[in-house]
């Protein structure tokens with residue numbers, strides 16, 4: 661392998677340390693404890709593991725963690741009532757509703773019921789609009805984590821060709837907005853893009869967020885490019901299963917200048933940014949400046 665490995669796990673630990681420092685200062689100087697509420701509907705085992713890990717990391721950073729579980733057949737009104745209560749709870753600065761929701765619920769409606777200033781996922785339409793127009797927004801955690809890694813590796817990104825693979829509202833679109841904000845020349849490629857390989861070959865920065873295991877081979881990568889792999893796909897490997905990203909790691913690492921691994925890349929950064937967003941929300945709710953180095 662010739663590429664430099666971008667260690668998201670280590671970087672995420674650094675971010676969490678900064679979060680914990682800031683939380684300690686908020687307690688001491690302002691008697692303020694940032695609080696994060698996580699809402700889980702249903703009992704999907706992967707979601708349960710993930711929610712538990714968020715709660716643990718929230719507490720480790722010195723913040724208050726509130727977990728709310730609803731049964732899979734809960735009606736939407738019950739969820740909306742809970743969100744309304746959390747919107748009005750002064751101890752809750754951030755609200756995350758774990759996605760996907762059961763199919764009888766309207767996720768857009770549910771997400772848009774969260775007070776925008778408590779929407780630490782950055783999925784509310786107000787936050788999407790603020791990000792797109794360059795105003796202070798809550799920025800979605802996964803793209804924010806990717807941007808932090810890119811900035812850390814490159815410093816200035818201006819003028820670089822960035823190709824974002826995937827056009828989802830939670831990763832692809834906000835990632836493209838952030839890169840545009842860094843003055844990159846941004847292309848969003850997707851399943852209908854013509855000559856996809858040639859498009860990706862133009863990229864100095866590739867962010868792969870399509871959810872297709874090992875879709876990007878090394879011969880699509882421009883020599884020296886930076887590859888950020890957002891994919892977290894569990895595939896069968898003989899008797900066992902293992903996690904792979906959206907890029908073929910070994911072949912891409914032979915060509916790229918730098919690459920994130922899966923696991924240990926974007927995933928841990930996502931949770932670290934969730935904690936960072938919660939601190940930002942708590943600061944803003946109390947008329948304090950958002951912490952340096954933890955926001956966009």
Ligand SMILES: Nc1nc(=O)c2c([nH]1)NC[C@@H]1CN(c3ccc(C(=O)N[C@@H](CCC(=O)O)C(=O)O)cc3)C=[N+]21
Nearest residue numbers: 756757758759760781892923924925926927928930931
């Ligand atoms: N409202 C909402 N916001 C989310 O941010 C959200 C969500 N719903 N629903 C589920 C997805 C998934 N997600 C992950 C974050 C970190 C890891 C992570 O840290 N992964 C480890 C590996 C963990 C393992 O071994 O399974 C890693 O990549 O190293 C994984 C998955 C956030 N999501």
